Amino acid sequence: MTDPVFGPAPEQAADPELVQLLTPEGERVHHPAFDLDFSADQLRGFYRDMVLVRRLDIEATALQRHGELGLWAQLLGQEAAQIGAGRALRPQDFVFPTYREHGVAWCRGVDPVQLLGLFRGVDQGSWDPNEHNFALYTIVIGAQTLHATGYAMGVQRDGAVGTGDPDRDTAVVAHFGDGASSQGDVNEAFVFAASYNAPVVFFCQNNQWAISEPFERQSRIPLYRRAHGFGFPGVRVDGNDVLATYAVMQAALQRAREGQGPTFVEAYTYRMGAHTTTDDPTRYRLSNDVERWKLKDPIARVEAYLRRNGLADDAFVAEVAQEADVLGERMRRECHALPDPAPRDIFSRVHVEQTPELAAQQAAYDAWVASFEEVG
Amino acid sequence: MTTMTLAKALNAGLRKAMEDDDKVLVMGEDVGTLGGVFRITDGLQKDFGEDRVIDTPLAESGIVGTAVGLAMRGYRPVVEIQFDGFVYPAYDQIVCQVAKLHFRSQGRVHVPMVIRIPFGGGIGAVEHHSESPEAQFVHTPGLKVVACSNPADAYAMIQQAIHSDDPVVFLEPKRLYHSAKADVDESAPPAPLWQSRVVRPGSDVTLVGYGPTVSTCLDAATVAAEEGRSVEVIDLRTLSPLDLVPVQESVRRTGRLVVVHEAHVTLGVGAEVAARVTEECFHSLEAPVLRVGGYDTPYPPARIEDAFLPDLDRVLDAVDRTFAY
Numbered sequence: 001m002t003d004p005v006f007g008p009a010p011e012q013a014a015d016p017e018l019v020q021l022l023t024p025e026g027e028r029v030h031h032p033a034f035d036l037d038f039s040a041d042q043l044r045g046f047y048r049d050m051v052l053v054r055r056l057d058i059e060a061t062a063l064q065r066h067g068e069l070g071l072w073a074q075l076l077g078q079e080a081a082q083i084g085a086g087r088a089l090r091p092q093d094f095v096f097p098t099y100r101e102h103g104v105a106w107c108r109g110v111d112p113v114q115l116l117g118l119f120r121g122v123d124q125g126s127w128d129p130n131e132h133n134f135a136l137y138t139i140v141i142g143a144q145t146l147h148a149t150g151y152a153m154g155v156q157r158d159g160a161v162g163t164g165d166p167d168r169d170t171a172v173v174a175h176f177g178d179g180a181s182s183q184g185d186v187n188e189a190f191v192f193a194a195s196y197n198a199p200v201v202f203f204c205q206n207n208q209w210a211i212s213e214p215f216e217r218q219s220r221i222p223l224y225r226r227a228h229g230f231g232f233p234g235v236r237v238d239g240n241d242v243l244a245t246y247a248v249m250q251a252a253l254q255r256a257r258e259g260q261g262p263t264f265v266e267a268y269t270y271r272m273g274a275h276t277t278t279d280d281p282t283r284y285r286l287s288n289d290v291e292r293w294k295l296k297d298p299i300a301r302v303e304a305y306l307r308r309n310g311l312a313d314d315a316f317v318a319e320v321a322q323e324a325d326v327l328g329e330r331m332r333r334e335c336h337a338l339p340d341p342a343p344r345d346i347f348s349r350v351h352v353e354q355t356p357e358l359a360a361q362q363a364a365y366d367a368w369v370a371s372f373e374e375v376g
Numbered sequence: 377m378t379t380m381t382l383a384k385a386l387n388a389g390l391r392k393a394m395e396d397d398d399k400v401l402v403m404g405e406d407v408g409t410l411g412g413v414f415r416i417t418d419g420l421q422k423d424f425g426e427d428r429v430i431d432t433p434l435a436e437s438g439i440v441g442t443a444v445g446l447a448m449r450g451y452r453p454v455v456e457i458q459f460d461g462f463v464y465p466a467y468d469q470i471v472c473q474v475a476k477l478h479f480r481s482q483g484r485v486h487v488p489m490v491i492r493i494p495f496g497g498g499i500g501a502v503e504h505h506s507e508s509p510e511a512q513f514v515h516t517p518g519l520k521v522v523a524c525s526n527p528a529d530a531y532a533m534i535q536q537a538i539h540s541d542d543p544v545v546f547l548e549p550k551r552l553y554h555s556a557k558a559d560v561d562e563s564a565p566p567a568p569l570w571q572s573r574v575v576r577p578g579s580d581v582t583l584v585g586y587g588p589t590v591s592t593c594l595d596a597a598t599v600a601a602e603e604g605r606s607v608e609v610i611d612l613r614t615l616s617p618l619d620l621v622p623v624q625e626s627v628r629r630t631g632r633l634v635v636v637h638e639a640h641v642t643l644g645v646g647a648e649v650a651a652r653v654t655e656e657c658f659h660s661l662e663a664p665v666l667r668v669g670g671y672d673t674p675y676p677p678a679r680i681e682d683a684f685l686p687d688l689d690r691v692l693d694a695v696d697r698t699f700a701y
Contacts, residue, residue, distance in 0.1 A: 124480040129484060136477075138473075143469065143472065146438055146441025147445040150445020150448075151445035153446055154448075184437060185438070185441055185469075188433070188438030191433045346479075351518070352541035353540070355616075
């Protein structure tokens with residue numbers, strides 16, 4: 001539609017370009033800007049990562065259904081986006097996740113059982129962010145994109161950008177979703193990152209749904225095009241294609257490390273499960289859509305490619321399945337064994353330097369508890 | 377010993393903190409080239425460079441949110457919120473992120489950030505420029521909140537707040553920035569940050585204030601003395617943690633307490649002081665604890681702000697009322 005005075009509106013109907021290296025049928029295709037050669041080990045590694053992460057997700061969902069977790073945010077369908085983004089990282093890079101980044105956590109060496117604590121209600125994030133270069137999950141939508149940008153500003157001040165030393169130059173990743181793209185914090189993060197040319201990659205998994213609201217409620221244009229308005233490049237990648245996601249993220253991360261500034265990567269994918277285990281997507285979306293996206297499954301296409309090219313056989317697939325079974329069993333066992341925290345510890349954790357008021361409340365709590373023990 | 381305004385003392389304190397630790401950063405709107413709208417950061421960018429004194433985009437949540445990331449990278453950001461009424465766009469970052477990260481991470485993540493807020497009225501400003509939002513932050517576990525009332529404290533307290541490994545909301549009485557002038561001994565050992573202090577001894581009634589109302593309380597004590605009443609004045613200095621030890625010690629002697637702040641009275645800091653003093657000093661009290669503060673209205677247009685702000689007469693009237701029991 002063209003307005004007689006203001007001219008044309010941005011094109012909404014046209015299908016934007018989607019970077020893809022592996023079709024849903026498992027055929028390797030090439031892209032002029034983002035092509036990479038992948039070794040057989042790398043491809044098998046992607047497959048293994050995605051199968052294990054899917055099992056992690058299924059297992060956690062089951063644990064919720066059995067009452068062992070209060071909640072779980074499923075990643076089903078987003079395995080390729082997360083493994084592609086996670087495996088493109090270098091050790092010194094730093095990641096700011098949402099609460100659904102189980103696949104990236106996996107790549108950062110966070111034990112899957114540690115992810116359960118938040119959802120079981122025994123902690124609010126139990127891993128050491130500095131040990132894994134992976135911040136705690138953030139529940140408030142989009143808030144972490146500013147933390148990532150600030151962290152990247154710190155990286156600049158440390159001189160860890162553009163030195164040419166591959167072990168020193170550092171990129172930061174801000175994860176968020178299509179819903180978060182409407183948040184003020186995310187847009188402010190874009191402004192700050194652009195203004196300071198910060199070494200941050202904004203990795204948006206557009207899974208089409210913000211709980212019940214479809215992507216169209218958040219944006220009239222493809223999300224990656226928003227970046228242009230902020231003054232940095234954006235690209236849309238097939239988020240169900242682990243090869244393409246890896247290749248695009250590798251390029252974007254390298255750009256950041258070299259000091260060329262922020263990049264917006266929109267990983268176009270689909271939330272196959274519910275928003276969380278409390279959600280019922282049958283109330284707001286058609287099963288047809290879900291069936292259509294099943295044909296684009298991120299794992300099936302890699303398996304098809306591996307088998308067709310003789311890079312994997314039944315034995316390999318069975319071996320990974322077996323590994324997934326072991327992981328599932330361990331998650332169940334160790335989830336049951338996760339200890340409740342000691343209530344008195346909450347008083348010690350509020351500040352680095354405890355206040356006299358909290359010390360007094362802690363002492364009063366101890367006395368309260370002790371008063372029951374004496375009676376008993 | 378140097379004679380300084382409160383503004384100059386803050387500037388000198390910031391400069392000293394930046395000299396002492398190169399991880400200290402100053403960031404905010406107009407803090408660089410301009411030196412801040414109140415000139416608190418005057419000259420700092422010239423001497424410490426744009427990487428350490430950062431003019432930010434005009435977005436408060438962005439300022440505080442990026443400061444969180446800088447703190448996680450090992451920096452000690454000192455954030456300037458230009459005016460009290462502009463802190464609310466950053467409220468989520470302050471309350472949900474800054475305040476909770478240490479707790480959520482079981483102590484693994486420190487956020488050693490100072491959020492400087494010029495607060496209070498009396499400068500004839502347009503709306504959103506004269507507010508006293510301290511109760512919002514005192515009510516938030518994980519934050520520490522302090523308010524300076526004079527140049528010597530300003531010089532020391534800003535450095536102590538920056539040195540703290542916990543996030544500190546640092547309230548500056550903007551109407552005293554350029555009017556309060558005093559000798560500051562830069563080499564004097566500072567008083568502990570987390571302690572309130574008797575600033576004028578007395579025996580008949582206790583007056584408690586902080587930030588801009590300390591001078592109001594001192595003026596009231598001077599006038600009351602002429603009428604034969606001995607007023608003890610206490611500057612709270614720290615609102616969270618709230619140090620009421622000197623207040624309780626005082627009330628046990630005087631039996632009467634009036635708390636004065638510009639913030640709205642309902643659920644303000646004075647309410648907390650009254651509750652705790654009543655718990656601890658019930659048998660010493662000769663009268664209920666009274667509060668003098670802003671009315672429970674939005675901050676009014678500047679031409680009538682004097683009617684809203686606690687002044688000498690309202691403080692003295694409250695003192696009189698405590699003697700009616």
